[in-house]
Amino acid sequence: MCVAQKHQERCILMVEIRINGRGGQGNVVSAYILAQAAFASGRFVQAFPSFGPERRGAPVAAFVRISDLPIRRHCQVLHPAFLIMQDEALIHVPHVTEGLRPGGGVLINSAKAAGEFATLPGCRIVTISATRLGEQFLGRPIPNTALLAAFVALTGLLPLEALDNSLSRRFRDATLANNQKLVHEAASRVDAGAWKDIGNA
Amino acid sequence: MREAIEGSAAIAQAVAFCRPQVIAAYPITPQTHIVENLAKFIAEGRLSAELVSVESEFSAASAVLGAAVSGSRAYTASSAQGILLMTEVLYNIAGLRIPLVLTCANRAVGAPVSAWNDQQDSMAVRDAGWIQLYCADNQEAVDTTIQAFRIAERTELPVMVCVDGYALTHTLEPIELPTQELVDSFLPPYHFARSLDPRNPISIGNLVTPEYYTEARYVHHRALERAADEIVAADRAWAEICGRECGGLLAFEGPNDARVGILTLGSVFGTLADAREEYPGIPRVKLIKLRAMRPFPIVAIQRACHGLDDLIVLERALSPGAGGIVGAEVRAALSEIPTPPRVHNFAVGLGGRDMPLSILPRLLETIRTSGPTRFNFFDLELNKVAEEDR
Numbered sequence: 001m002c003v004a005q006k007h008q009e010r011c012i013l014m015v016e017i018r019i020n021g022r023g024g025q026g027n028v029v030s031a032y033i034l035a036q037a038a039f040a041s042g043r044f045v046q047a048f049p050s051f052g053p054e055r056r057g058a059p060v061a062a063f064v065r066i067s068d069l070p071i072r073r074h075c076q077v078l079h080p081a082f083l084i085m086q087d088e089a090l091i092h093v094p095h096v097t098e099g100l101r102p103g104g105g106v107l108i109n110s111a112k113a114a115g116e117f118a119t120l121p122g123c124r125i126v127t128i129s130a131t132r133l134g135e136q137f138l139g140r141p142i143p144n145t146a147l148l149a150a151f152v153a154l155t156g157l158l159p160l161e162a163l164d165n166s167l168s169r170r171f172r173d174a175t176l177a178n179n180q181k182l183v184h185e186a187a188s189r190v191d192a193g194a195w196k197d198i199g200n201a
Numbered sequence: 202m203r204e205a206i207e208g209s210a211a212i213a214q215a216v217a218f219c220r221p222q223v224i225a226a227y228p229i230t231p232q233t234h235i236v237e238n239l240a241k242f243i244a245e246g247r248l249s250a251e252l253v254s255v256e257s258e259f260s261a262a263s264a265v266l267g268a269a270v271s272g273s274r275a276y277t278a279s280s281a282q283g284i285l286l287m288t289e290v291l292y293n294i295a296g297l298r299i300p301l302v303l304t305c306a307n308r309a310v311g312a313p314v315s316a317w318n319d320q321q322d323s324m325a326v327r328d329a330g331w332i333q334l335y336c337a338d339n340q341e342a343v344d345t346t347i348q349a350f351r352i353a354e355r356t357e358l359p360v361m362v363c364v365d366g367y368a369l370t371h372t373l374e375p376i377e378l379p380t381q382e383l384v385d386s387f388l389p390p391y392h393f394a395r396s397l398d399p400r401n402p403i404s405i406g407n408l409v410t411p412e413y414y415t416e417a418r419y420v421h422h423r424a425l426e427r428a429a430d431e432i433v434a435a436d437r438a439w440a441e442i443c444g445r446e447c448g449g450l451l452a453f454e455g456p457n458d459a460r461v462g463i464l465t466l467g468s469v470f471g472t473l474a475d476a477r478e479e480y481p482g483i484p485r486v487k488l489i490k491l492r493a494m495r496p497f498p499i500v501a502i503q504r505a506c507h508g509l510d511d512l513i514v515l516e517r518a519l520s521p522g523a524g525g526i527v528g529a530e531v532r533a534a535l536s537e538i539p540t541p542p543r544v545h546n547f548a549v550g551l552g553g554r555d556m557p558l559s560i561l562p563r564l565l566e567t568i569r570t571s572g573p574t575r576f577n578f579f580d581l582e583l584n585k586v587a588e589e590d591r
Contacts, residue, residue: 039205072471
């Protein structure tokens, strides 16, 4: 997972991810959980929300950087290799895919097939019915766990167990057990490793 | 223990390790999470402190002033307009020589209203007589917060720990959190020699006539100058017990034979450091991180700039009608050395404007192609400005 810098002996191994959602959907928590999972599996990480005041329901974004080297920059993520969309209606928001690297991966929370999102050219789309899975496993329409599990499985960036561990920092008892079951179900619904090549410059 | 944790949560944990007895704050973005976390620690019984709910920042500053002068270790935090509303009290805290620690989660000041990050708030109160330390990352924010209590209590001067709002406060990154035992060994219990005590009455804050006012100001100025040694000593002592230091008054990195230097305050330092790796073809650059804005480390700046042909001073605030604040002070400091570098002064990252990696090559190209810039706005988009205002 290396971006650029072939001309230099020291490779800057970094993957950048943007989570597009709506204020109140927990996209910052998602970013933190993903970063903490990557940290627990030995990576350097950074995660942050789109800066500034946020309003419930408005389109918002959160960002994750995962790297094999310390991350010192504190600037915005301008060209993510991956987008995670918490809500399929977001694809109608102007510029929602702006900055995505050519050939980047877009994971959309949707019951529709990936082919129905042909309006997003130049990227590789995978869909997962994350809200429905949330309802089924957690009893609530929360898509985040399913999306993160699918993302981790698609990219192979970290072992699924790292995500389990990260969830165990935040949830307890039945909620944790249900989330962990959901991780494995959601991961099994996507083609594991299908996005392994994305992010390599 | 090393954890991936949000900046504000880590700062709150650092404050809690310092065992403050009184915390008073009024919520303002992006400072809010720090005090929210502290309130949670108190509610959970992990921290024994009085949390004073106040109706404004003026009251927050007044409450911690009162608490500290009564012998309590006290803490507050604010941002932007909140810092400005505190201003009268900030001068009083400093002039009364009361040890206190305040985190300024740096944010732009309105109008126009902005909730985003720059450093206009802390720069606006740079002359209030506080020590001001700027943090380049969240590890430094944690370590500086702990050092700040020791510096404040040893110098009897208040310390403002300046942390870039959002860029640090809302960013989760790996941070080494010390243990309670380690902090206890570094920071002895607070004892204030001039504490108000009814059994031994003294009065503070009296009227000072023209006969003594100048001398009082002189003593305060000298105390701040002398605080430089305590800032360096606290950083060294902290490094001895935990292996991490924040650079004392200032630090620099990069090749010794670099002809170009860039001086910054706060979190853009790391961005420029990464940019140096990302653009290997650019000229060699020495990056200078100014940690102490007050006291202003004139000699350290002169030494750090020795041998440079050009120095770029980046700042996240300005004095409208004059230009750069840090730039003017750095230029004055360098005017005392025999062959000072040309100083190029730019305001960048105002009101949350992103400072991407590409800022480094673009800055270097700008100084290569134009003469010294007394002061200018970098990344200014004049097409957004009405013709008559250009």
